[in-house]
Amino acid sequence: MVKAYAAKSETSGLAEHPIERRQLRDDDVAIEIDYCGVCHTDIHYVENDWGGTVYPVVPGHEIIGRVTEVGAKVTAYKPGDTVGVGCLVDSCRDCSACHDGLEQYCLNGMVPTYNGEDLHDGSVTYGGYSEGIVVSDRFVVKVPESLDPAKAAPLLCAGITTYSPLRHYGVKKGDKVGVIGMGGLGHMGVKFAKALGAEVTIFTRSESKVKEAKKQGADHVVISTDEQQMQDVAESFDFMLDTVPVKHDLNPYLNCLKYDGTHIIVGLLESVEPPLEAGALVLKRRVIAGSLIGGLPETQEMLDFCGEHGIHCDVEMLDIENINEAYERMKKGDVKYRFVIDMNSLKKK
Amino acid sequence: MVKAYAAKSETSGLAEHPIERRQLRDDDVAIEIDYCGVCHTDIHYVENDWGGTVYPVVPGHEIIGRVTEVGAKVTAYKPGDTVGVGCLVDSCRDCSACHDGLEQYCLNGMVPTYNGEDLHDGSVTYGGYSEGIVVSDRFVVKVPESLDPAKAAPLLCAGITTYSPLRHYGVKKGDKVGVIGMGGLGHMGVKFAKALGAEVTIFTRSESKVKEAKKQGADHVVISTDEQQMQDVAESFDFMLDTVPVKHDLNPYLNCLKYDGTHIIVGLLESVEPPLEAGALVLKRRVIAGSLIGGLPETQEMLDFCGEHGIHCDVEMLDIENINEAYERMKKGDVKYRFVIDMNSLKKK
CATH class of the missing domain: 3.40.50.720 (NAD(P)-binding Rossmann-like Domain)
Known part of the structure; x- marks a missing residue:
């Protein structure tokens, strides 16, 4: 179990709620989350604006953290690496879109980082408002050292x-x-x-x-x-x-x-x-x-481009306990330009 | 003066009406028209559906004929050549679109084959329901010998x-x-x-x-x-x-x-x-x-492609005196697939 913030109903707002973290599969990367950006989509899911939210929902798809453990067949990542996870955590990997590195257009449907359904065990996916996440290596990207990890989080979506x-x-x-x-x-x-x-x-x-x-x-x-x-x-x-x-x-x-x-x-x-x-x-x-987000190769290219050009998102940092107020401010357009949750605020609780 | 068919008002229908044909400029090609396709746009102009029709209007922008005379500086065409004229007869020739051979998107506005305004003398342009037309060589295309000229006419627009x-x-x-x-x-x-x-x-x-x-x-x-x-x-x-x-x-x-x-x-x-x-x-x-019609280089390429592949329009031939009835049939969708006027029917009158 890991600590997380979840909404239990359309009107409950977000509160601490422990979640199960899956055992590592051979291609999995376990990540301790340091920062998670807050996207307007998070609010839509929490409040079930589009229908189809499965509660409890743990939002967050602009995730930056450090690798803590890797599965038996993972070679691209090692413990200590600073990595990111964006809007999707799996896809069929076998259709033309997946072969082209456009997993967001997977013909069989990509698996979103939260409120999705895991392709192996059918469990619900939980997002980045959490201490940690386990994601298949194909859906993990490297964060260049030149980037400030907090300000890099929203790059994974925005x-x-x-x-x-x-x-x-x-x-x-x-x-x-x-x-x-x-x-x-x-x-x-x-x-x-x-x-x-x-x-x-x-x-x-x-x-x-x-x-x-x-x-x-x-x-x-x-x-x-x-x-x-x-x-x-x-x-x-x-x-x-x-x-x-x-x-x-x-x-x-x-x-x-x-x-x-x-x-x-x-x-x-x-x-x-x-x-x-x-x-x-x-x-x-x-x-x-x-155009919808981006595929994984392109997401890596984007982070590398940001590293080379010193591009960050303009962010306002936030402790997790203030997330509900942050949502209210976002609804009024009162943020320049993205809230990022400092996940130490959850771990310390 | 040459014979033509013109509408004199929104409700008059089309009838014979002589028009002035301009003296050849250095880059002009004089064409005796053999065939002219009938486009739905012709009806819109005759009946002033879009506003802006200048009466009398001589419609027709799917023109096939033979060169009878060329201006002093014309080298690409000679009397006897079978040629075509499509939806436009001039443009500024000096903007990026014209330089790219996309004269239909001319930044200064292309000159339509009829109901347009000549860039040199401000006269109104008259279309292909006529014995003849004079057009600058840049806006004339060659008709491959393998094409049936009557069935090629609608290629210039459709x-x-x-x-x-x-x-x-x-x-x-x-x-x-x-x-x-x-x-x-x-x-x-x-x-x-x-x-x-x-x-x-x-x-x-x-x-x-x-x-x-x-x-x-x-x-x-x-x-x-x-x-x-x-x-x-x-x-x-x-x-x-x-x-x-x-x-x-x-x-x-x-x-x-x-x-x-x-x-x-x-x-x-x-x-x-x-x-x-x-x-x-x-x-x-x-x-x-x-997408709007095509530029002149592309129109030539299209005709050559049709020549190579034996592509024609499916047409129903028409004598000019039946044009008003043809319009009524077109309004009901009763034509497979394009009417083409045999201009001999006008010349013989």
Whole structure:
């Protein structure tokens, strides 16, 4: 048994709750968790917003820790290594997606880090709000020494979610990239696009965020509610990285893309309303694409890229006992830009 | 002056009306028109469905004819050559799109073959329902000798509109391609996808069209209104070529795409309703793309491809005096698959 924080019902909030940790299989890595980022998805699962939450649920899929033990056949990791675990902990490993290192699109369904079902024994998976976790080596990544482990935790979700599409679509030096939304995902998108050599514009609805956007490294800021400003940047972007997780009008942003430009959705899972104008795609050969986190090889590449370029997430540290208040603040958008739980606060309890 | 068929108002229908043909400029090619395909767009302009029609309007942008005269600096064409003219007759020639041979996306606006404004003298452009046309050599294409000129006419619009995205997105041997819609565009999409080596499925709403779909060369037919059939092909296509020109639900088709699959819209210029489900894009890295006709180099490539592969449009020949009845039949979808006007019927009058 290990200590963890779990929600026992939709309305209970999170509280300490011991969980069973599985015995190591041959390919398993046992990790003592040092830091765990807090993703908005955690709240959705705790409160069963999407249905299907199995209680008790232990959230957390931005995990950084140290290896304590490895299974008999593990060669890539040894005790003491600083490692990470992201949004998924298993997949079929045998479909075309898995063969391509795109385990997040596994044709047989990937196993999420929490609230998933283990493929071997059918047990429920528990996430990173815990002292420790056991994960198959294929789903573990190495954390470069140059990275601050606390600030690296959110890279496993917010980082890879924005890095993956920018790389997949080949964002390069000189490209003009717009980033829509200034939350955990958006601020990482800015860092990656800048590091890839792009000229970056943040789109924000509020004049009050201009200063903060510039501080984040944006070359330009456009107030998306200002029609004149939007008109001034019509047909000028190669890519839009759209991190907004709630319903919003895509049409004004499509108009900002050049012909052949690509609007990348990483935050929205709902319906596109008001409706999309198909003419904006047809008349300029524009593209709307979706992207989901990233595969394991790409996640490792992303961490290495962050190590080389000194890229971290901007975080606010948190003790585990304050997690419920943190959720309330996140619901108001009151965090710059990601909460990270210091897991020593759980171990010390 | 040359003979032509023009509409003088939104409700007048088409009737004979002489038009001025410009004196040849140095880069111009004078063409005696033999055949002109009838596109649904012609009806929209004649009836001013999209606003902006300048009357009298002479429609027609699927033009095949023979060169009768060339300007002083024209070297690529000589009298007697069989040539084609498609949807555009000029562009700025100096922007990135024009430099890339994507004149249809000209940043300064391409000049449509009819109802456009000539960049030199501001005159209105007149289309192919006419004895002759004068077009700058850059916007003229050669018709391979192996092609039947009458059946080649619709390639200049229906052909290139479907060929261009299939090539742009790299459709290749073994790919699974779905074609939605069985009209002028759809039936050309089937021919091109087959010629590129793809396994082609036609999606149709009606059981009554299955036989015709198979006759068109489709390997499979799916009745899109049959939920079980749609479920059976879930996540199995690399590409969907969506030629439907009226509002329709994209979501059931998105579900038919594999991860990384691409839904290509070539027919729809309206809003996407019912609304698109963004989750279908994000969770499988799917793409929705638009595409508009094609550039001039690509149009030449398409004609050469048709020459090599013996690809023609299926046409129903028409004398010009029957054009108004033909429009009425097209509005009911009663044509397999494209009307082509034999321009001798105008010349003889």
